[in-house]
Amino acid sequence: MLRISKLTDYATVILARLAAEPERRFTAGQLAGETRLAVPTVSKLLKQLHRRGLVLSTRGLHGGYLLARPAAQITAAQILDALDGPVALTECASSESHCCIESSCLVGRAWQRVNLAIRRSLQEITLLELAGLSGSGGHPSALDRGFPLLKRGPL
Amino acid sequence: MLRISKLTDYATVILARLAAEPERRFTAGQLAGETRLAVPTVSKLLKQLHRRGLVLSTRGLHGGYLLARPAAQITAAQILDALDGPVALTECASSESHCCIESSCLVGRAWQRVNLAIRRSLQEITLLELAGLSGSGGHPSALDRGFPLLKRGPL
DNA sequence: TAAACTAGGACTAGTTTAGTACTATATGGG
DNA sequence: CCCATATAGTACTAAACTAGTCCTAGTTTA
Ligand code: FES
Ligand code: FES
Numbered sequence: 001m002l003r004i005s006k007l008t009d010y011a012t013v014i015l016a017r018l019a020a021e022p023e024r025r026f027t028a029g030q031l032a033g034e035t036r037l038a039v040p041t042v043s044k045l046l047k048q049l050h051r052r053g054l055v056l057s058t059r060g061l062h063g064g065y066l067l068a069r070p071a072a073q074i075t076a077a078q079i080l081d082a083l084d085g086p087v088a089l090t091e092c093a094s095s096e097s098h099c100c101i102e103s104s105c106l107v108g109r110a111w112q113r114v115n116l117a118i119r120r121s122l123q124e125i126t127l128l129e130l131a132g133l134s135g136s137g138g139h140p141s142a143l144d145r146g147f148p149l150l151k152r153g154p155l
Numbered sequence: 156m157l158r159i160s161k162l163t164d165y166a167t168v169i170l171a172r173l174a175a176e177p178e179r180r181f182t183a184g185q186l187a188g189e190t191r192l193a194v195p196t197v198s199k200l201l202k203q204l205h206r207r208g209l210v211l212s213t214r215g216l217h218g219g220y221l222l223a224r225p226a227a228q229i230t231a232a233q234i235l236d237a238l239d240g241p242v243a244l245t246e247c248a249s250s251e252s253h254c255c256i257e258s259s260c261l262v263g264r265a266w267q268r269v270n271l272a273i274r275r276s277l278q279e280i281t282l283l284e285l286a287g288l289s290g291s292g293g294h295p296s297a298l299d300r301g302f303p304l305l306k307r308g309p310l
Numbered sequence: 311t312a313a314a315c316t317a318g319g320a321c322t323a324g325t326t327t328a329g330t331a332c333t334a335t336a337t338g339g340g
Numbered sequence: 341c342c343c344a345t346a347t348a349g350t351a352c353t354a355a356a357c358t359a360g361t362c363c364t365a366g367t368t369t370a
Contacts, residue, residue, distance in 0.1 A: 160326095160327065160328085161327080161328075162327075162328070162329095193329075193330090195329070195330055195331080196328080196329065196330090199328095199329085199330090213336095213337085214335075214336040214337060215335090215336045215337020215338060216336095216337050216338045216339070217337080217338075218336080218337070218338095
């Protein structure tokens with residue numbers, strides 16, 4: 001019903017691997033080997049992640065990839081945005097695609113609010129947590145506090 | 156990044172229309188006319204909604220569709236499930252599709268938890284609110300209270 | 311210069327989504 | 341009884357998107 005693409009999932013796996021050893025520089029091949037993903041796929045994803053500024057890259061011999069910033073500062077929302085782009089929950093409500101109904105439609109706005117709420121939630125989830133590394137630090141996870149999904153109605 | 160299908164959006168529009176006049180029996184043609192959607196599409200969606208128990212149908216002359224229960228008792232989650240089925244956020248984590256990684260992957264579980272949290276949220280949102288009818292009643296909307304998206308970590 | 315990397319884009323196959331059409335079935339009125 | 345008007349179900353087509361592969365170009369170091 002709500003879905004993220006397989007590639008986005010893979011990207012998270014890759015980022016999680018990078019997060020586990022923030023100092024180490026990985027080549028696409030190494031990451032592919034350690035995550036058991038196909039090399040071209042990993043390569044493609046890393047390129048995309050680099051373009052969006054989530055990883056740093058070094059070219060040439062002994063080149064490779066590195067997390068651009070601490071895992072705690074990378075959110076689930078950023079990862080999703082990097083790969084799928086800022087697609088809205090509904091097609092109508094997004095950008096300027098004019099839905100034929102639009103005028104008679106109160107629903108679009110409602111979905112849009114739900115969408116925003118979900119986004120806000122995803123911004124609170126860091127790569128640290130996705131990678132299962134959150135327990136180590138003493139800081140309280142964003143997941144530990146209940147946070148409000150939808151603040152005040154009406155939609 | 157997170158998307159519901161256009162058809163699901165249409166279905167919501169149709170349901171919202173039904174919710175606005177709960178007593179009235181609409182034919183597929185009438186609903187299509189009032190929502191400015193194509194008749195075959197509306198018809199198809201109504202059939203689906205009937206199969207999932209969200210609307211009641213009457214066949215034959217003077218037949219038509221009716222909301223199966225008060226709009227306040229129909230949730231966004233139910234609507235999404237009715238049309239897209241219970242698709243999980245990630246493909247891996249869902250059902251029994253074995254991801255090639257699986258063992259080395261902590262990420263799947265994390266996404267799954269996020270998914271559950273979102274579902275729980277969507278169960279709190281009723282058709283009443285989606286249709287923009289929530290303001291009329293005196294009852295406090297589920298959206299008015301902040302509710303916890305993710306309770307206790309770690310993922 | 312040669313080897314080991316990343317950058318970028320083009321391309322293909324597969325799957326999903328959206329939309330349409332057609333047949334069968336139920337109801338009620340003339 | 342028969343027909344008009346509805347829904348029920350299924351099957352089909354076209355378009356869009358996803359996943360994955362491949363190839364060429366550019367960059368760095370030994
Ligand atoms: S604006 Fe497109 S369905 Fe509401
Ligand atoms: S189980 Fe499939 S990517 Fe994690």
